Amino acid sequence: MAAFLTVWGVQLAVSLAVLGLIAAMDPRHGLRAEWKSAGILLAGGGAGAGYILYACDPKTPGVRSAYLALSVYLTVCGVTDAQTSKVYDILQAPVAAAGAWLCIRRALPAESGWGLLLFALLQYLLFMRLYGEGDVMAFQICALYLAAAGGNLLTMLLHMAVSFAMLGAVQLLKGNVNEKGNLKTPVPFLPYIACGVLWFL
Numbered sequence: 001m002a003a004f005l006t007v008w009g010v011q012l013a014v015s016l017a018v019l020g021l022i023a024a025m026d027p028r029h030g031l032r033a034e035w036k037s038a039g040i041l042l043a044g045g046g047a048g049a050g051y052i053l054y055a056c057d058p059k060t061p062g063v064r065s066a067y068l069a070l071s072v073y074l075t076v077c078g079v080t081d082a083q084t085s086k087v088y089d090i091l092q093a094p095v096a097a098a099g100a101w102l103c104i105r106r107a108l109p110a111e112s113g114w115g116l117l118l119f120a121l122l123q124y125l126l127f128m129r130l131y132g133e134g135d136v137m138a139f140q141i142c143a144l145y146l147a148a149a150g151g152n153l154l155t156m157l158l159h160m161a162v163s164f165a166m167l168g169a170v171q172l173l174k175g176n177v178n179e180k181g182n183l184k185t186p187v188p189f190l191p192y193i194a195c196g197v198l199w200f201l
Helices: 002-025 035-055 063-084 089-104 110-125 133-148 153-173 190-197
Strands: none
Touching: 002 035, 002 063, 035 063, 063 089, 063 133, 063 190, 089 133, 110 133, 110 153, 133 153, 133 190, 153 190
16 A cells, blocks of 8 residues: 555656646646546556556566656646647657657567557558547557557557547537537546556556
């Protein structure tokens, strides 16, 4: 329990520091203290700490740090997307580098490498028309981590499907889906991407 609280506390501190950095760099950030964002921070920290402690190999240097980077990224982006509909590009470089390191630290199965490439093409050529560039990058970053865990194109597409299914189910319950199956009012998608990836890591 002490280890969980320590990792959870580290993630919360880093997430708050990153949000503070965003607020300092962008005068028009629009971020504010609210219960919904506090919930995202607490849930993201709990999910991240749980995965890092119970699923990551503690004997391999850097692996837990790489997954901490992913957890902080998804948590912070969940907050900024929910509050401002923005996902900051500056957040993507370190977590993408950590995901790439996970992929190259051991030889990826061929189907994981090809899956990663095909998924990137699908995201940029097809799916970018359905949602924003920030969501595309989030799926791409998650795909790096899925590939590092041995996932293939099917795994990445299933992550997308689960994320959309959760979005649809929640918004249907809220009455935010019209007769054509589209959202009446756009909502942040990144929290659903973050929840969905936990099923496949």
